[in-house]
Structures are given as structure tokens and as C-alpha cells.
Amino acid sequence: MSFSQSIKARSKFSVLLVTAVILFGCESPEEAAEDHLKKGKELFEKGEYDKAILELKTSSQTPDKRSDTYYYMALLDEKGNNFRSMRENLQKTIELDPENVEARQKLGKVHLLFGDLDKALEQADFLLKAIPDGEEAKLLKASVYMKQNKSQQAKEIIDSVLSVNALNIEALSLKAAQAFSDDELKQAAELVETALKIDDKNLPLRLFKIKIDAKQNNIDAVIDDYKKIIEFYPDSENYKLSLASIYAMADKLEPAESLLREIITKKPDKVEPKIVLLEFLNAKDKARVGSEFKSMLAVPKITSENILALSKWMLASEHEDDGVLGLNRVVESEKNSNIALSAQTILAETFLNKNEYEKAEKSIADILAENSDFVDANLLKARLFLMQNKVDEAIELLNKTVWIKSDSDNAFMLLGQAYTIKNDKKQADKNYKLALEINPANIQAFMPVFNGYVQANQKETARQLLDKALKAKPNQLSLLTSKAELDIADKRWDDAQETVQRIALYSKSRAIPSYLKANILQGRGQYADAVKLYENLFNEFPGNLNSLLNLVRSYDALKQREKAVAFIEALHEKHKEDLTIVGVLSDLYAADKDYVKAKQLLTNQIKIVPDKAIPLYMALAKIEAILQKSAEGAKDVYLKGLQSNPNSPQLLMALAGLYEQLGNRSEARGIYERILSINPDYVLAINNLAALLLESNNSEELAKGLKLAERFKDSENVYFQDTYAWSLIKTGNKAGLAVLESLIVKEPKSAELRYHLGVAHLKNGNKATALVELKQAISLAESQRRSFSGKDEAAKLIKEINNR
Structure with missing residues (x-):
């Protein structure tokens, strides 16, 4: 080695040595790992969790891996309800120490929490081999059996544990849970009371007692349950809010308000509890909101940020004068700072909301003159563009804004709205989701995405989105209502009940929580x-x-x-004039086959509300067709209705459809053309007329049908796109086959689509596939007890293919 190489080698070694000294001092990796683990344990026992995790993470980064390091990290995860990380750390613990019984017990419970029942059972069986009489392992196995609906096996294990240890709280809880699921509420309550005598402060047991009392509609008991929890956990805001919700549902508004004020007293510098109180008052006693807001502003040393937040809420809740008062105070005290500009922007927004575009435009210009890159003002300007239908200008401005400030959820939300106006669903959806990544509780971005998932039956994805939104904004009424409706749809009755209680706290009308509560009772x-x-x-x-x-x-x-x-x-x-009541009542009569009574009800109602009679004629037509056992009865009703309402699109469309059903295409065509002479953009009439003309053997009519169908080339509606695809098939364009194959994936049970696909395959020389599709079309129509345009032609083609 040369002299220079020797120097370089020594230098490199020195760097490594310095690094080692920095990381470990003079300790070996083993000593360093042990030292940090020891400190981490001590800090954990003292309750200094933030410091403890730093020591434990340092220990885990040393070359010497200790199972206890990961076990204590898992315990910290448990404290923070971070169960995914807890599972990973427990698995690492067991890799390093397979005999760690406590880690296996906890891992089994975490697997149970995530629904990994086989993995939970695996841990239970391992523990029972190691400790055959282990109560925790037995109860873990019983819990798995309960989840698998193996009630008898679970009961045997639980009873065996209680026969040895009658005071085992977990066994008593599981036995109570079984009784609760079997609707044996008295037994469940007695078991919980027994367990609470052993551990009075056991929170899961107390919450379970609330579930039992709530299921029995024992509101007084539920109130007492929450009072007891608050007595044990006085600093927990959530339980106070829950109790306030129960009070609100029971019309006990004074104690509800007292609890909300108590939260404010404990957190005087926080704005959220103040807004919760204002929301409550707004729902229950709106006249008091203004004076309460002013008293909040009169508190010494209130920050401009809090005044801004409270004033924004006042404006959003239709207390404009007070909201403006607060914003002006911010502008005066903060001069030309960013918070003052924010207040000025919100004031400009009030002009926009009242369609006072010139005032809004001037205010926005003044703000941008102070700071041309001020994001809120640029967003308001983009909103103004959208309201003036200057969509492209809005998109250009918003793209510049997100370039300057890429974390503006409202910028992406407005881009989503702009693309929605342009009917670009893909871009709209993309931008709404970008907004939600930044702020999961951006309501205007949330609703279109959430509703899209619900409509597509992607309920789990919808729930994940909703959970994130509620974590960011737990008291938002529309989010809570969405959660209650989703919980009810998924039959999560306990979750729904808890959510409805929270809604009761903020809802202006008792009707909403009452309706949802009735849904829950009905579901149960x-x-x-x-x-x-x-x-x-x-x-x-x-x-x-x-x-x-x-x-x-x-x-x-x-x-x-x-x-x-x-x-x-x-x-x-x-309520004689209420058409909804009439509609339900006539349907009830029809369901009971009392058609004469239904006819009489509808006929009388037409006389009572002749100016609102169109839906009544529609319902009466169905009844008359049944009574006369002929579609002619319906035709007479539609014609009578059109005498009073000659341009009604509903009656005209119904009559045209009836003519098609009766095979009278010329009359149907005439009516569709009449509808389009009144409203040239009535897409359903365009589609039906196009479909009718495409069946014609007249070249002129066929050409007109093709021209009308062209409109649906980019439609998102399956049936409109089917009309377009059928027009391609009619002209021998093979692209129609590809369109139909994509549509059949979306609507596999459409007889007409199957018929069109069969014809398309036949024209492409695929006789075997054509035969399958045509037979499927007829089979679907028969199973659905309905006909379709082309059914006779489908039968004819099947016969021809079979005879070839």
C-alpha cells in the first residue's frame, strides 16, 4: 500500500470511528441496545410516552435486535390505538422470541380486531399448548368462535372459565355479549353489573352497559351511564358531547347546554368548543346565537384567528350582520396582514353569495392589489368566473393557483366543479380526490366522491372516505347524516345509534334524528x-x-x-292536497288488489288539485289498464290528461311508449316529434325516436335515426350508447360490436342489449356466439316477464341459424 493510500485508509477509518462514537459512544451495539431499551421501559412506566418511543426506536436501529424493544413499541402503539403498527411490532417480537406469551396473547386479540380469525385461532391454540389452563387463551378462542357464529362452542369455553373463576371480567363480558346478541337483555345487564362491581372504572363495560340500556330505550339509564363515565374520566370531551346529545334527544336542553359550556371553560383558548355551542344554540334556540357570539368576542385577549373562525361560522349559518361585524373587527385590528386579507376575502364572498357581482369583483381586485398571489382571493375570483360561466378562465386561474400553492384543497375542489360543468367526469373526480387528500372534510369535494362510491356499491371505500372526513371534522352535520345512513344500510345498528345521538345535538329539526332513530328500530x-x-x-x-x-x-x-x-x-x-300521501295510499289499495278504491281515490284527487294532476293521471292509467285488462284503458287516461295538459312531457312520453307497446309506431313517432318541437333537447325523446327510426326499412327514416343516434356517441348512459352502437350495426360499422361488448359488462341482464349483440355477432359471421346471445335475450325477457323491441326478430334469427 502506498503512503497516500495508507493516509486515505486511516482517514476513512477515522470517519467510521467518529460515526460509531456519535451513535454509540464507547458502548458496544449490545450495550447501546440494552441501554436505550432500559430507558424506554422506564419512561413508559412513568407515562412519558413521547420520550419512550424515541428511546425504543433508537434501540431498534442498533445492530443488536431485542424482542422487548418491539414489544414495548407495540404497547405504545396500543396506547395510541395504532393497531396496524402494533400488529407489526408484535409479529417482530415473536420472530425474535417465539415463547413470549404476552405478545402472542396481544397479537391474537389484534388479529381478532382486524377479522383475521384463523390467525387469532392459531395464537390461541399455541398458547393453550403452552399453558393448557390459560384463561386468556381460552377466552381468545371463545371470542373467535363467537365471530364464527359457533355460539355453543364459545359458550362451553366461557362457562368453563367462569366455573373456575366466577369473577373473570372478560368471561363475564363475553357471556353478556352472547346474551345481548340473543336479545336476552336482562341477563346481559345483570352480567355487566356483576363485572362492574369487580372493576367499577372499566370503560368497555360501561360503554357496553350504554348499548344495553339504549336497546331497551331506557334514556334515563343511558344518561346515568354517561354521568358515571364522566365522573371517572372528567377530561374526556367525547363523552360529554355524547351525553349532551342524549339530553338533546330527550329535549333536556338546559343540561345539554351546561355540558357544552363546561367544555368551553376547560379549553378557553380553543375555538372548536365555542363553535359546537353556537351550532347547538342555532339548532335549538336561534334567537340567542347573536348575543352568545358577541359575548365570545368580548372575552379579553381573544385572538384574531378565533374571531375569524367564529365569524366565518356565523356567516355560513345565516347570521350575516354579526359575521360581518366580527370580520370588520379583524380587518381593523390586523390592518394589511394576511389574516386581515382573509377577513376581507370572506366579506367579498358575501357579495358573491348575494349575486352582487360588481361589488364582489371590486373587493377581490382591492385584495389582489395588496397581494396578487393571495390564494383565497384568487379562489374567490375563480368562483366568480364559474358563476359567470367563464369556465375556461376559471380553470386557467385555478391551475396557476395550485402551481403557487399545491396544498390548497379548495383550489382542487373548484377545479373539480369546473370540470363537472364541462361534463369531464374523469378530471372532476381526479381533482375532487386531490382536494380530499389535503382536507378529507372538504364537503364540496367529499359529497360527489362519496355519493359516487355509494352508487357504485363500493361501501367499504365510501366508509373509509367518511371516517377520514369525520376524523377531521367530527361534528359536521352532513357528514354525520351520511354516516348514520351508511350504518343503517350496513345494519350497524349500534354505530348508527351513536351517530344519531350526535346529530340530535346539532340538528335544527327533531325530525331528522327521529326519522333515523325510527330506521334503526325498524332494522332491529x-x-x-x-x-x-x-x-x-x-x-x-x-x-x-x-x-x-x-x-x-x-x-x-x-x-x-x-x-x-x-x-x-x-x-x-x-292533508287532502298532499300528493305523496295519495300516491302511497293508492299503491296500498293496488297492492291489496282493491283497484276500484284506488281509481276512486285518484279520480277524486284530480278534481281537488287539477293543476298538479299529471302524476295522478300517470298512476290512474296503470289502474285503468288493470281494470280493463287492456292497455287501451291507459291510453284513454293519457289522452284525457293531455286535454288539460297538452304539452306535458311525462304524459306525452307515456303515451308514445304505450303506442310502441301496441305496435303503432307511426303514432309513437308523431308524439316523439311533437315533444321535440316543444323541447329540442329532450334526450329521452331523442333516444326513443332514434331507436324507432333505426328499425325502419325506409332509407330516409333510417338516415334520420342515424343522425339522432350520433348525439349519444360519448354518452355515459348505457341505453343511449346502445342506441348509438345499434346505429353503427345498422350501417355495417364493425365498431358497433366493440361498443356493445363494453356495454354488456355494465348491464349483463338487458335483453335488448343481448339482442343487439347477437345481431352484431351474426353480421360479423360469428353464428355460434350470435345464437347464444339471441337465446339469452329471449330467456332474460321471459324471466323478467317483459318484452323488448326486436323480440320477434330474435326468435326468427334463432330459427334461421338452426336451419342453416
Whole structure:
């Protein structure tokens, strides 16, 4: 080695040595790992969790890996409810120390939490081999059996544990859970009470007691349950909010308000509890909101940031004068700072919301003159462009804005709205999702994405999106309502009940939480209680369709249809002009095959509300067709309705459809053309006329049908696109086959689509595939008990193919 190489080698060694000294001092890796682990344990025992995790992470980064390091990291994860990380750290613990019984026990429970039942059972079996009489392992196995609906096996294990240790809280809890699921509520309550005598402060048990009392509609007991929890955990805001919600549902507004004020007193510098109180007052006693807001502003040393947040809420909640007062105070005290510009931007927004475009434009210009890159003002300017239908200008400005500030959720939200206006769903969806990545609770971005997932039946994805939004904004009423509806749809009754309680705290009307609570009772099979709530709702909202339908379903479940009919008849007597009540009542008569009564009801109603009679004629046409056992009866009703309402698109479309059904294409065509002479952009009429003309053998009519169908080339509607694809098939364009194959994936049970696909394959020489599709078309039509245009032609083609 040369002299220079020797120097370089020594220098490199020195660097490594310095690095080692920095990392480990004079300790070996083993000593360093042990030292940091020891410190981490000590800090954990003292409750200094932030410091503990730093020591434990340092220990885990040393070459010497210790199982205890990962075990204590898992315990810290457990404290923070970070169960995914907890699972990973427990798995690492067991890799390093397979005999760690405590780690295996906890890992089994985490697997259970995530629904990995086989993995949970694996841990339980391992533990029972090591410790055959281990109560925790037995109860873990029993918990798995309960999740697998193996109730008897679970019961045997639980009883075996209690026979040895009658005071085992976990066994008592599991036995209570079994009783609860079997609707043996008295036994469940007794078991929980027994367990609470052993551990009075056990939070899961106390929450379970609330579930039992809530299921029995024992509101006073639920209130006492929450009071006890708050007594043990006085610093927990959530339980105070839950109790305030229960008070609100029970119309005990004074204690609810006292709890909310108590939260404010404990957190005087925080704005969120103040907004919660304002929301509560706004829902329950709106006249007091203004004075409460002013008293909040009068508190010494209130920050401009808090005044801004409170003023924004006041404006959003239709307390404009007070909101403007607060914003002006911010502008005066903060001069030309960014917070003052924010206040000025919100003031400019008030002009925009009142369509005072010139004032808004001037205010925005003044703000941008102070700071041309001020994001909020540029966003408001983009909103102004959208309201003026200057969509491209809005998009250009918003793209510049996100370039300057890439973390503006409102910029991406407005881009989503701009692309929605341009009917570019892909770009709109992309930008809404970008907004939600920044702020999961951006309501204007949230709703279109969430509703899209729900409509596509992607409920789990919708729930994940909703959970993130509620974590960011737990008291937002529209988010809470969405959660309650999703919980009800998924039959998560306990979750739904808890959410409805929170809604009751902020809802201006008792009807919303009452309706949702009735849904829960109905879902749980408590039909009599549900009926009472639905009937009470009609005092405030007599013609609420969903409540009427659910009332009927609940009475049906009780096998008391006649009571449903009697109640809705009485409701109709009180509210003669309410068409929703008439619609439900006529449907009830029709379902009971009392068509004469249904006809009489609808005929009388047309006389009562002749100016609102179109839906009544539509319903009467169906009844008349049944009574006359002929579509001609319906035709006479439609024609009579058109005498009073000659340009009604609903009646005209219904009559045209009836003519098509009767094979009278020329009359149907004439009516579709009449509709389009009134409204040239009526897409359903365009589609139906195009489909009709495409079946013609007249070249002139066919050409007109092709021209009309061209409009649907880029439509997102499957049936409109089918019309376009059929026009391609008619002209021998093979591209029609590809379009139809993509559509059949979306609507596999459409007989007409199958027929069109069969013809397309036949024209392309695929006889075998064509035969399958044509047969499927006829089979679907028969199973669905409906015909389709081309059914006779499909049968004819099948016969021809078979004879070749």
C-alpha cells in the first residue's frame, strides 16, 4: 500500500470511528441496545410516552435486535390505538422470541380486531399448548368462535372459565355479549353489573352497559351511564358531547347546554368548543346565537384567528350582520396582514353569495392589489368566473393557483366543479380526490366522491372516505347524516345509534334524528316502537315519502296492514292536497288488489288539485289498464290528461311508449316529434325516436335515426350508447360490436342489449356466439316477464341459424 493510500485508509477509518462514537459512544451495539431499551421501559412506566418511543426506536436501529424493544413499541402503539403498527411490532417480537406469551396473547386479540380469525385461532391454540389452563387463551378462542357464529362452542369455553373463576371480567363480558346478541337483555345487564362491581372504572363495560340500556330505550339509564363515565374520566370531551346529545334527544336542553359550556371553560383558548355551542344554540334556540357570539368576542385577549373562525361560522349559518361585524373587527385590528386579507376575502364572498357581482369583483381586485398571489382571493375570483360561466378562465386561474400553492384543497375542489360543468367526469373526480387528500372534510369535494362510491356499491371505500372526513371534522352535520345512513344500510345498528345521538345535538329539526332513530328500530325488528316514531313524524312532515313507506313496512312486519291503511287514510283526510300521501295510499289499495278504491281515490284527487294532476293521471292509467285488462284503458287516461295538459312531457312520453307497446309506431313517432318541437333537447325523446327510426326499412327514416343516434356517441348512459352502437350495426360499422361488448359488462341482464349483440355477432359471421346471445335475450325477457323491441326478430334469427 502506498503512503497516500495508507493516509486515505486511516482517514476513512477515522470517519467510521467518529460515526460509531456519535451513535454509540464507547458502548458496544449490545450495550447501546440494552441501554436505550432500559430507558424506554422506564419512561413508559412513568407515562412519558413521547420520550419512550424515541428511546425504543433508537434501540431498534442498533445492530443488536431485542424482542422487548418491539414489544414495548407495540404497547405504545396500543396506547395510541395504532393497531396496524402494533400488529407489526408484535409479529417482530415473536420472530425474535417465539415463547413470549404476552405478545402472542396481544397479537391474537389484534388479529381478532382486524377479522383475521384463523390467525387469532392459531395464537390461541399455541398458547393453550403452552399453558393448557390459560384463561386468556381460552377466552381468545371463545371470542373467535363467537365471530364464527359457533355460539355453543364459545359458550362451553366461557362457562368453563367462569366455573373456575366466577369473577373473570372478560368471561363475564363475553357471556353478556352472547346474551345481548340473543336479545336476552336482562341477563346481559345483570352480567355487566356483576363485572362492574369487580372493576367499577372499566370503560368497555360501561360503554357496553350504554348499548344495553339504549336497546331497551331506557334514556334515563343511558344518561346515568354517561354521568358515571364522566365522573371517572372528567377530561374526556367525547363523552360529554355524547351525553349532551342524549339530553338533546330527550329535549333536556338546559343540561345539554351546561355540558357544552363546561367544555368551553376547560379549553378557553380553543375555538372548536365555542363553535359546537353556537351550532347547538342555532339548532335549538336561534334567537340567542347573536348575543352568545358577541359575548365570545368580548372575552379579553381573544385572538384574531378565533374571531375569524367564529365569524366565518356565523356567516355560513345565516347570521350575516354579526359575521360581518366580527370580520370588520379583524380587518381593523390586523390592518394589511394576511389574516386581515382573509377577513376581507370572506366579506367579498358575501357579495358573491348575494349575486352582487360588481361589488364582489371590486373587493377581490382591492385584495389582489395588496397581494396578487393571495390564494383565497384568487379562489374567490375563480368562483366568480364559474358563476359567470367563464369556465375556461376559471380553470386557467385555478391551475396557476395550485402551481403557487399545491396544498390548497379548495383550489382542487373548484377545479373539480369546473370540470363537472364541462361534463369531464374523469378530471372532476381526479381533482375532487386531490382536494380530499389535503382536507378529507372538504364537503364540496367529499359529497360527489362519496355519493359516487355509494352508487357504485363500493361501501367499504365510501366508509373509509367518511371516517377520514369525520376524523377531521367530527361534528359536521352532513357528514354525520351520511354516516348514520351508511350504518343503517350496513345494519350497524349500534354505530348508527351513536351517530344519531350526535346529530340530535346539532340538528335544527327533531325530525331528522327521529326519522333515523325510527330506521334503526325498524332494522332491529322493534317495529311497534318504530311505528310510534314514524307516526309522530307526520305531525311535522305529513307527506314524507320514506317515513310513509317505512311505516307501511313496519305495520306489514307486525302483520297489521289494515292499521297502515287506516292511518294513511286518516292522514289523507287531514292533508287532502298532499300528493305523496295519495300516491302511497293508492299503491296500498293496488297492492291489496282493491283497484276500484284506488281509481276512486285518484279520480277524486284530480278534481281537488287539477293543476298538479299529471302524476295522478300517470298512476290512474296503470289502474285503468288493470281494470280493463287492456292497455287501451291507459291510453284513454293519457289522452284525457293531455286535454288539460297538452304539452306535458311525462304524459306525452307515456303515451308514445304505450303506442310502441301496441305496435303503432307511426303514432309513437308523431308524439316523439311533437315533444321535440316543444323541447329540442329532450334526450329521452331523442333516444326513443332514434331507436324507432333505426328499425325502419325506409332509407330516409333510417338516415334520420342515424343522425339522432350520433348525439349519444360519448354518452355515459348505457341505453343511449346502445342506441348509438345499434346505429353503427345498422350501417355495417364493425365498431358497433366493440361498443356493445363494453356495454354488456355494465348491464349483463338487458335483453335488448343481448339482442343487439347477437345481431352484431351474426353480421360479423360469428353464428355460434350470435345464437347464444339471441337465446339469452329471449330467456332474460321471459324471466323478467317483459318484452323488448326486436323480440320477434330474435326468435326468427334463432330459427334461421338452426336451419342453416
